[in-house]
Amino acid sequence: MIQNIKHEVIEQLEKEILFGFYNANDLLETISDMFYNEENFDENWLKDEIDTRLKKHQKESLNWAKPTDFDRLVLAFDSLIKDKIIALHKAGYTRQDGEGDCAEIIEELNNNGIKVLGYCYYHTQDLERAIGDEPTLFIGYDSYNHNDELAMDVANKIVKTLETNGFKVNWNGSLETRIQISAINWQKTVDNIDYNYSRVLDILQPNIPIEDDTILNRKRKPFWKFW
Incomplete structure (x- = not known):
């Protein structure tokens, strides 16, 4: 080697x-x-x-001082999920992956009679920036049906929730730009918790059995397949 x-x-x-x-x-x-x-x-x-x-x-x-920024981000995302905004951590490697993951879980919830307003996520490329020299975490978002008026409501709710949890947030109010968490101090260790699909389902449909576990058991795409 x-x-x-x-x-x-x-x-x-x-x-x-x-x-x-x-x-x-x-x-x-x-x-x-x-x-x-x-x-x-x-x-x-x-x-x-x-x-x-x-x-x-x-x-x-x-x-590390507690709570870490990741701890607070989990609280923010969990709060958004309870408000019917899907919030996924480390959703794939690219924007396309993140959008696709959100669409899949929205469909899964819809099949079980649960309607959501929209979604938000960050992906692996965003994490690479978060641990970089100028640590910033970008958050992608949209309404469930890509309606601009509803997407604006979703974005404003995301900004307010992040700020409530102590983050410095930058967003210019345009749906063409992502929401930015500035000066994030990314500190996380492995805890074997799924902060992606399973967490959303646990919060929004804790008492509904999942007959089709295709989504939950999907295999992680190898890095080389992202290119």
């Missing part, structure tokens, strides 16, 4: 650990998928790196 490939692996691994959504098994699967065409890919080396770096990140997290 050549050195420059190891460097690329570590670069991606460090990002995913900072994002804080994947456990050791998820990381092994995701990163191995990224480098599926590399000969002599050393999974044992990768397992060791994952174990070492996850433990280091977990130890560092013990000194």
